Structure formats: C-alpha cells, structure tokens
Amino acid sequence: MASGPGTLTLPSGRVPYEAHRARALVLAARGRPDEALSELNEGWTDDWPLPAVYLTDVARVHLLAGRYAQAIEALHLAVRGTEHAEPEVPALACECVRNAPELWRRALELAFAGGTVSQRTRTAWFVLRGRLAA
Secondary structure, three states: OOOOOOOOOOOOOOOOHHHHHHHHHHHHHOOOHHHHHHHHHHHOOOOOOOHHHHHHHHHHHHHHOOOHHHHHHHHHHHHOOOOOOOOOHHHHHHHHHHHOHHHHHHHHHHHOOOOOHHHHHHHHHHHHHHHHHO
16 A cells, blocks of 8 residues: 555555554545455454444444444444443444434444343433434
C-alpha cells in the first residue's frame, strides 16, 4: 500500500484484528465503506473476533457511512440468539434510529433478538430514546 499524507498503512506480517478494525473505521469515516468492510474481513480469523464482535464492527462501518438500515441488520445478526450482547449495541442502535427514524421498529426488533433481559431492555430504551430525539 502506498504511503502518503493521510494514508494509514499496516505493518507487514500478521497484524492483529484491532489494527484492521482501526483502519476500517478510518476508511468508513472517509466515505470508503466497501474498502472498510474488506479491511475488517481481512483481519477476521477463526480465532478472533467472535462473530458478534465482527458484526458489531460491520455495523459501525455502516453507521459511519450513513448506511443505517445495513447497520441495524448487522446489529440484528450480532445479537440474534446470543446470551450476552456486545455492550456497544444499544448506543449504535440509538444512533441509527436518531439518523433514520423510520428504522425504529426494526431496531426495536433487534433489541429483543438476543442478550440478557437487562441488555434487551437497555437496547429497547436506547432505540426509543433515539426515536424521540429524531
């Protein structure tokens, strides 16, 4: 990868997923979500991250790119059937609904798709809060 002003390069050799995540978020914030998703995929191995963590990161990329419906879908996949949801899910869902209020029903569905009872309740509250703030 060419190096220049504003370019984030990764070292050669095995790079930890967290470095790929950081680069992906920068790419998404710069309006390059497809490259960001490829970057996340490149860092994913059988060992790490867990699918729920990976899908939460996919949701972050979509959120940064303004793809709110895709972010909600990624979050739904991240929580579906899990005993413990990622702690960032409520805030991400809230931000999606704040930016795209028409998604509040789908976001509410994701709130009840997985996680502990308290996590489900917290996510539902954040979704409603995002809807009211819109």
